[in-house]
Amino acid sequence: MSVLAKIQGTVIEMNVSEGDKVAKGQVIAHIDPADFLIALEGARATFELAAANQKRTKTLFDKGIIPPAEMETIEAQVKTSKAELKKAQLMLSRCEITAPISGVIRRLDAKEGLLLNVFDPIAEILEIDKVKAVVGIPESDVALVRNIEDVALTIQALNDREIVGRFHFLASSPDNGARLYRLELEIDNKDNCILPGMFFRAQIVKRTIKDTVAVPLFTVIKRQDRQYVYIEENGVARQLPVELGIIEDWRVQVTEGLSYGSRIVVEGHRDIDQGHKLNVVRVINDPLEVLL
Numbered sequence: 001m002s003v004l005a006k007i008q009g010t011v012i013e014m015n016v017s018e019g020d021k022v023a024k025g026q027v028i029a030h031i032d033p034a035d036f037l038i039a040l041e042g043a044r045a046t047f048e049l050a051a052a053n054q055k056r057t058k059t060l061f062d063k064g065i066i067p068p069a070e071m072e073t074i075e076a077q078v079k080t081s082k083a084e085l086k087k088a089q090l091m092l093s094r095c096e097i098t099a100p101i102s103g104v105i106r107r108l109d110a111k112e113g114l115l116l117n118v119f120d121p122i123a124e125i126l127e128i129d130k131v132k133a134v135v136g137i138p139e140s141d142v143a144l145v146r147n148i149e150d151v152a153l154t155i156q157a158l159n160d161r162e163i164v165g166r167f168h169f170l171a172s173s174p175d176n177g178a179r180l181y182r183l184e185l186e187i188d189n190k191d192n193c194i195l196p197g198m199f200f201r202a203q204i205v206k207r208t209i210k211d212t213v214a215v216p217l218f219t220v221i222k223r224q225d226r227q228y229v230y231i232e233e234n235g236v237a238r239q240l241p242v243e244l245g246i247i248e249d250w251r252v253q254v255t256e257g258l259s260y261g262s263r264i265v266v267e268g269h270r271d272i273d274q275g276h277k278l279n280v281v282r283v284i285n286d287p288l289e290v291l292l
Contacts, residue, residue, distance in 0.1 A: 001100060001101055001103075001124070001125050001126075001127065002121055002123075002124050003028070003097065003099070003100065003121070003122045003123045003124070003125060004119050004120065004121055004122060005031070005097070005110075005116040005117065005118060005119060005120045005121075005122055006094045006118065007031065007036075007091055007094045007095065007116075007118060008115075008116060008117050008118055009031035009032050009033075009035070009036075009095065009115070009116060010031065010032045010113065010114070010115050010116070011029055011030070011031055011032075011110050011111065011112055011113065011114045011115075011116060012030050012031065012032045012112065013029065013030040013112060014028070014029050014108065014110065014111060014112055015027050015028050015029060015030070016028045016029075016105050016108070016123070017105065017108070018105050018106070018107060018108050019104065019105060020104070020105045021102075021103070021104055021105075021192075022099040022102065022103060022104070022105060022125065023099065023102045024099055024100065024101050024102045025098050025099065026098060026099045027096055027097065027098055028097050028098065028099055028105070028122070028123060029097040029110055029122055029123075030095060030096060030097070031094070031095040031096075031097065031116065032095070033092055033095040036088070036091050036092040036095055037092065039088045039091065039092075040085075040088040040089060040091075040092050042088075043081070043084045043085040043087070043088035044085055044088075046081045046084065046085075047078070047081040047082055047084070047085045049081075050074070050077045050078045050080075050081040050082075051078055051081075053074055053077070054074050054075060054077075054078050057070070057071055057074045058071070097122055099125055100125070101125055101127050102127065102129065103125040103126050103127040103128060103129070104125065104126050104128060104192070105123055105124075105125060106123075106124045106125065106126045107123065107124040108122075108123050109121040109122055109123060109124075110122040110123065126196060128189050128192050128194070128195070128196070129188075129189055129190055129192070130186060130187065130188060130189060131186075131187050131189045131194050131196070132168065132184050132185065132186060132187070133153060133165050133184070133185040133187055133200055133202070134182060134183070134184055134185075135151070135182075135183040135185065135202050135204070136175070136178070136180030136181070136182065136183075137170070137180060137181045137182075137183045138179065138180060138181075139174070139179050139181065141204075141206060142170070142181050144206035144207060145170065145183060145204060145206060146170060148167055148204065148205070148206075149166065149167055150164050150165070150166055150167070151164070151165045151166075151167070151185055151202050151203070151204050152164060152202070152203040153165050153185070153187070153200045153201065153202050153203075154200060154201045154203075155194065155198055155199075155200045156199065156200075156201070157198050157199070158193060158194070158198075161193075163187055163194075164187075165185030165186065165187050165202070166185060166186045166187075167183075167185065167186075168184040168185055168186040169182075169183075169184040170182070170183050170184075171183075185202075207246070209245070209246065209253065212245070212253050212254075212255075213253070213254045213258050213259070213260055214248075214251040214252060214253050214254065215229060215251065215252060215254055215258070215264055216250055216251060216252075216264075216266060217247065217250055217251060217252045218250075218266075219264050219265070219266050219269060220242065220244065220252060221269065221270060226241060227241070227242060227244065228240055228241045228242055228257075229242055229254075229257075229258065229264055229265070229269070230264070230265040230269045230272060231258075231262045231263055231264055231265065232263040232265055232278050232280060233263075235277060235278055235280070236275060236276070236277055236278065237265065237272045237273070237274065237275065237276045237277075237278055238274065238275075239273070239274045240257050240258055240262075241257050242254050242256065242257035242258050243255045243256035243257060263283070265278070266284065
């Protein structure tokens with residue numbers, strides 16, 4: 001967030017440096033208040049005179065000596081001078097530049113002795129207690145990610161630190177010619193370790209299927225229009241045609257043709273045929289052992 005000058009004046013003091021953490025409302029700079037103090041004294045004197053004049057005129061008005069129109073004029077002068085007094089107080093308060101949010105000073109544009117005009121930049125503050133991660137979503141997956149709540153993220157620059165991003169916003173139109181829709185995730189960053197511009201990997205679970213059968217992708221043999229696996233039954237190879245579903249990493253879902261508990265042949269399966277006798281040398285119960 002950019003901090004801009006609201007008044008014209010000379011910077012007489014800078015209270016922060018680039019990289020400093022600041023709290024909301026903390027003073028970061030001072031503008032010379034001399035001219036505004038003089039203006040405030042003048043506005044206060046004008047208001048006090050108008051108020052005293054109103055008091056005297058009210059006494060005469062109550063006695064019927066002056067007409068109502070004159071009394072109304074005096075009351076208007078009081079209101080006007082009071083408004084000018086408040087304006088002078090406001091302008092003086094703007095000599096003290098405060099941080100509008102808590103964060104880190106990313107850049108300082110002002111320095112002592114610089115003459116500022118209204119809307120000149122003073123500083124830029126980054127709010128990094130919470131940061132935003134942006135993921136490009138292809139149009140084919142927009143419907144699937146619309147209702148997600150959390151996304152697992154990994155930041156390589158922080159030693160592959162794993163964090164969770166919460167759904168914040170999904171754009172209704174693509175950002176560019178690649179037809180990617182902007183998915184924004186909110187991340188807690190209370191230790192300020194995550195810095196703007198860091199890259200991350202997002203693991204988005206588009207759909208969860210429970211109570212299903214999955215096999216290593218390489219165990220499925222595809223020949224012409226057929227796809228099948230081999231299982232072992234009583235030391236003999238049996239060929240089973242299968243229908244496949246979703247693929248995740250090295251696993252593929254089997255929607256038809258295979259039941260839970262079947263013993264899949266994972267090595268040598270491309271060199272056998274239906275009814276071949278098998279020499280089982282190892283039984284794997286943990287699917288991850290297949291990758292070792």
